[in-house]
Amino acid sequence: MKSLTAKQKNLIWIWAFLLPCILVLLLFYLVPILTLVYTSFTKWDGANAPVFTGLTNYMNLFKANDFKAAFINLLLWSALAGTVHVFFGTLIALILFKEPHGWKFVETVFMIPNVISMAAWAMIYRFVFNGSYGLLNGIIRIFVPGFAVNWLFQSPYAFWAVTLTWIFYAVVVTLLVLGDLKAIPTDLHEAARIDGANEFYITMKINLPLCRNSIGTSVICAISSRISMYETIALTTRGGPGNDTMNIPLILVNAINNSKYGYANAAGMVMLLLGIILLVIVNKAFRMNESIY
Amino acid sequence: MKKFAKISAGILAVVLSSLMLLPGCAKNETSGSAAEQKNGSSPKKEIVLNFLTYRTGQNVGAKYFLPSVDRFNKKYAGQYKVAVQEIVQDSYDDKIKQLAQVNKLPTLMDGMHDTVWLRNYVIKNKKSYDLKDWLDKNPDIKKLCIKDSLNYCTVDGRVVIMPLIVSSPSVSYYNSKMYKPSKAIRDMTPDEFLSSLGNNKIAFMTGENAWTTQLLYSALIANQPGGADTLEKHTDNKLTDFNNDIFINATTQLQKYLQKAASSNTVGAAYADADNSLLSKQSAVIFNGPWMFADFDESSKDKWSNDFNGTDMSVDLFPGNVAINNNNAFGGYWISNSASDEQKEVALEFLKFVSSSHEVEQQVLIAGGFAPNLEYSEDFKKEAKSNKLLTLYTNAFNKDTKQVPGFDDVVYPSVAQPGFPNLLPDLISNKMTPKAFCEKLTELSKQAENQ
Secondary structure, three states, X not given: OOOOOHHHHHHHHHHHHHHHHHHHHHHHHHHXXXXXXXXXXXXXXXXXXXXXXXXHHHHHHHHOHHHHHHHHHHHHHHHHHHHHHHHHHHHHHHHHHOOOOOHHHHHHHHHHHHHOOHHHHHHHHHHHOOOOOOHHHHHHHHHOOOOOOOOOOOOOHHHHHHHHOOOOOOHHHHHHHXXXXXXXXXXXHHHHHHOOOOHHHHXXXXXXXXXXXXXXXXXXXXXXXXXXXXXXXXXXXXXXXXXXXXXXXXXXXXXXXXOOHHHHHHHHHHHHHHHHHHHHHHHHHOOOOOOOO | OHHHHHHHHHHHHHHHHHHHHHHHHHHHHHHHHHHHHHOOOOOOOOEEEEEEEOOXXXXXXXXXXXXXXXXXXXXXXXXXXXXXXXXXXXHHHHHHHHHHHOOOOOOEEOOOOOHHHHHHHHHOOOOEOOOHHHHHHOHHHHHHOOHXXXXXXXXXXXXXXXXXXXXXXXXXXXXXXXXXXXXXXXXXXXXXXXXXXXXXXXXXXXXXXXXXXHHHHHHHHHOOOOHHHXXXXXOOOXXXXXXXXXXXXXXXXXXXXXXXXXXXXXXXXXXXXHHHHHHOOOOOEEEEOHHHHHHHOHHHHHHOOOOOOHHHEEEEOEOOOEEEOOOOOOOOOEEEOOOOHHHHHHHHHHHHHHOOHHHHHHHHHHHOOEXXXXXXXXXXXXXXXXXXXXXXXHHHOOOOOEEEOOHHHHOOHHHHHHHHHHHHHHHHOOOOOHHHHHHHHHHHHHHHHHO
């Protein structure tokens, strides 16, 4: 038998190592995604065979008032996530990078929410925002006796109450940016100082531009988390009052509860497409494919 | 060294690839052992039935169900055993649907709320075991089944779900030390009941499925001319039009109740909050099923505060002599048609056991309700007499009582929750008129229908 060449042997090894990953990708990602795409064009109760209905699910989805409300909410939340949320996480990273007195303690405290599940987090906020005995109203009542706002269940406060559950919880952003900051060669900072640059100038002209990729990644993470945000809303407002805090994952789950899997998967497809569009836009805006150094 | 690295890498790749195939192998292993049992290689072995149920832990059904399982296991020790597997009630329907999708339905299942799925999948595809012959062979059990329920559970001549034996209508509970009605609530009109409350509050809720609020809403609908018929007609064909006098008038009354008599924590309150409001005397009235008796028992004393005393509680129906109850539902046990004969044998024996007079009486004593076709034993009557709430509950019903399905039985699941609860805060704060509320309900229902 003819022996294999070194290149052929290499190829076999490459495929042997790739096989588990390819199988995982096929079984757990590609097949479900293809099922999602196909069934989004069908009427399907999840039990009997799907019946092809063309674009009906998408037409119904785009006509539905709760989808319109969810889309507007998503735009607002995305704008807040991509600006305020990322700005706050970056600011903390910049502060921690300077290693001021007590920075290790602050870093630890800031990371704590990361070990609390979203479900527990949502329950904590239910107590914080409770209209009768909530922490927030308790504090406000010290200054404004008789103050009565039911933050999670009253328009227009509910939207902002839900927003407050995540907007300052920017651990991922901080970790990503801090990692990039620590990778900046120290001689760049030294050279800038010799040239007379102050700390603000160094931050604006050296640190932030060199963290472009991590900030871009943070924007992607922050906005995609808003697209898929479910637990926080499901455990607090359930999309209410009215449609004030409605979002697409909630529409998807409601459709599943009605055994309308085709419609639910159309909502899932919209989420997937929004995620892809987000990736393309942020990649372009932050020039993430270009080398920084 | 290079050779060793190559061999190690090869082994690693093979192991990782094999791991991917393990789930498939595991399935074969299970069927293998099941086949072994079926072939009778160990015929004397105790047959274990794993029963996935929500009637465990803190669930209201656990108090009568778990002792019943213990009695069954004791009676059939060495022959049959029911092993309870716990799941929370809210996740039950989803779990069973997931198992159905992978063709792994458990042998025995509890009642489910999603009648649409049961009809479209389980019944249509004959996934449930036909209990007709079994009921015919056990006429004493068939006799106990509630007629409406037996009719509803019989589809194309097959008894697809075990019909109900015990009926558990939801009613009104009030703290008689706080609220002293001048006459029975059932003899009042909704407006009379509201004005009789004075400063007393009702433990309403807008969180979760707004259960206590939804019950009163159902009763208010039933009090409208044609309202009871409307509720009764739509347990299968869900309601999609609320733009009529029945619903607008009922919603107007509900708004009055919510604005004048709601406990302070109503907005956002989950069931636990409503329960706590009553048990801490923040509210004097709550609406719920007879399973709530357990909360007023001395054994639940740790939940009471502000001098609440369970013995002060009294029971009555809703104004207009209404109780909320739906016998047109698939609320009973059902058996998977694909289960092995051996597993079906235990499941049927268990059904027989829990449907026996003694077990039914125990259920009624602990969780309330009636078994309309059961001739109660003297022991039961003696014990029931000493149970004040059960006596009041039973006596509250008369021949004119209207028993109607609840609002959540006649609307699409997404309208019952989160649709209806999410609209309530705006109704309370007057941001939404009753007419607009009904329009919104119509919109949500049409949307659910067209999805």
